[in-house]
Amino acid sequence: MKILDEIYFYPWESMTENNCNTVFIDGEVPTLVDPGHTHLLGQLFEDMEADGVSPDDVKLVISTHGHPDHCEGNEWFRQRGAMVAVSKGEDDFLRGSGGDIYRSFGMEPPETGPDFFLQEGELDVGARRAEVLITPGHSPASACIYFEREKALIAGDLIFQGGVGRVDLPGGDAEQLKESIVRVAQLDIEHLFPGHGPIISGQENVMANFDFIQQAFFQML
Numbered sequence: 224m225k226i227l228d229e230i231y232f233y234p235w236e237s238m239t240e241n242n243c244n245t246v247f248i249d250g251e252v253p254t255l256v257d258p259g260h261t262h263l264l265g266q267l268f269e270d271m272e273a274d275g276v277s278p279d280d281v282k283l284v285i286s287t288h289g290h291p292d293h294c295e296g297n298e299w300f301r302q303r304g305a306m307v308a309v310s311k312g313e314d315d316f317l318r319g320s321g322g323d324i325y326r327s328f329g330m331e332p333p334e335t336g337p338d339f340f341l342q343e344g345e346l347d348v349g350a351r352r353a354e355v356l357i358t359p360g361h362s363p364a365s366a367c368i369y370f371e372r373e374k375a376l377i378a379g380d381l382i383f384q385g386g387v388g389r390v391d392l393p394g395g396d397a398e399q400l401k402e403s404i405v406r407v408a409q410l411d412i413e414h415l416f417p418g419h420g421p422i423i424s425g426q427e428n429v430m431a432n433f434d435f436i437q438q439a440f441f442q443m444l
């Protein structure tokens with residue numbers, strides 16, 4: 224569904240299969256963030272096509288982090304000529320203990336590395352400017368993508384509506400997760416796109432969610 228001019232959100236709503244939310248950013252460099260599992264791409268494509276967006280047009284795929292429910296489907300796009308970007312720390316992770324997460328679900332970690340690494344700071348996506356924040360905790364070098372003009376944050380599995388990403392998988396770290404949450408809570412956010420669950424809209428709701436998370440989760444983590 225279209226949320227903002229050129230920004231589309233595809234929530235994963237099935238209760239029976241785990242998969243992530245996907246964000247599509249149209250423009251000079253049509254960009255897809257976190258396509259999800261390969262075998263579930265068909266549902267995503269149906270939803271995109273209903274919005275008049277073609278998966279074949281995607282030129283860049285960004286992974287917030289290396290978990291299979293976010294980026295197993297990257298390969299489909301790579302084979303059709305799209306570039307793939309992930310942070311260096313996540314790529315290193317996948318070549319080490321992160322690969323075990325794939326193997327524990329009967330999958331193989333991606334063989335091919337990204338076309339370029341996401342780095343802390345500005346990312347030019349055509350005429351559109353985005354900011355990459357490396358926000359470890361859920362995984363060693365997860366990234367959030369922030370669009371300042373749109374006041375939109377793609378948060379991956381750092382934070383959800385009423386929850387946080389798990390820290391018990393290999394490479395997870397509760398203290399880092401808390402630091403990363405405190406950091407992104409400083410941003411001016413009107414639209415928060417989490418990696419799972421519903422979008423959080425409106426600055427007041429976004430702030431209330433950050434407050435709730437800090438009060439309800441920080442002591443337990």
Ligand SMILES: [Zn+2]
Nearest residue numbers: 288290361380
């Ligand atoms: Zn994850």
